[in-house]
Amino acid sequence: VQLQASGGGLVQAGGSLRLSCAASRFTASRRTVGWFRQLPGKERVFVGAVMWPGSTYYADSVKGRFTISRDSTKNTVYLQMNSLEPEDTAVYYCAASTTMITGQVRNRTMYPYWGQGTQVTVSS
Secondary structure (H helix, E strand, C coil), X not given: CEXXXXXXXXXXXXXXXXXXXXXXXXXXXXXEEEEEEECCCCCCEEEEEEECCCEEEXXXXXXXXXXXXXXXXXXXXXXXXXXXXXXXXXXXXXXXXCCCCHHHCCCHHHCCEECCCEEEEEEC
């Protein structure tokens, strides 16, 4: 399983970004793909996830602003981030699991496969 996250950048508060997580050697649409974010010196925290066949889960802090979607033709999962706030600044990671349990979708230790991070910086 290989994951490649991209799409980060610098944006002003209120703006939008779309992160991509391209999967290889792994059918993303039939597994759980999660997004996490991390600040320096802090633990990675759950942002959102999509489970097969299509249930989505979000952290309360991003609910209503972030949306996860999938493109099975590109084997890619997206994190659309709208109404960004300076507090959303972090390194964002995508992760995957082939054996996720619904109640554990927010638990980062349940994801054995990780992509490299992509930096998102939101200026005030």
